[in-house]
Amino acid sequence: MESLSPNIFVNSMDETIAFYKSIGFQLVVTVPESGPDLIWAMMMNGNVTFMFQTFTSLGEELPQISRQNGASQLLYIKLKKIREFFELIKGKVEVLKGLETTFYGATEFSILDNNNYVLTFAEDE
Numbered sequence: 001m002e003s004l005s006p007n008i009f010v011n012s013m014d015e016t017i018a019f020y021k022s023i024g025f026q027l028v029v030t031v032p033e034s035g036p037d038l039i040w041a042m043m044m045n046g047n048v049t050f051m052f053q054t055f056t057s058l059g060e061e062l063p064q065i066s067r068q069n070g071a072s073q074l075l076y077i078k079l080k081k082i083r084e085f086f087e088l089i090k091g092k093v094e095v096l097k098g099l100e101t102t103f104y105g106a107t108e109f110s111i112l113d114n115n116n117y118v119l120t121f122a123e124d125e
Helices: 013-022 082-089
Strands: 003-010 026-031 040-043 048-054 073-078 094-101 106-113 117-124
Touching: 003 013, 013 040, 013 048, 026 106, 082 094, 082 106, 082 117
Parallel strands: 003 048, 073 117
Antiparallel strands: 003 073, 026 040, 040 048, 094 106, 106 117
């Protein structure tokens, strides 16, 4: 495994970006790249990375994630050899979403841990 980046669900992307800028974070990338209707953003301060995503962009996917503010998150874990890792664990865990390529080009899958936390594993293939 290479990194862990929290993906925090929010109601207002504009307010979230403004808040995190106010405490020293830099906006790194957004989806879409510009415009008033951002659905996802990555912000960094030094080696600390946060990803933010709107509740509405989540739609009906991963219903295990709360649609309430506060601790509504999925833990996003980047690793190498994602397909091998998926084959290794798929029979031992509850798979919520199988391997797929996302709109941002990563190969991902999501599982539910024993405490009902959603873990998404990803590789930029």
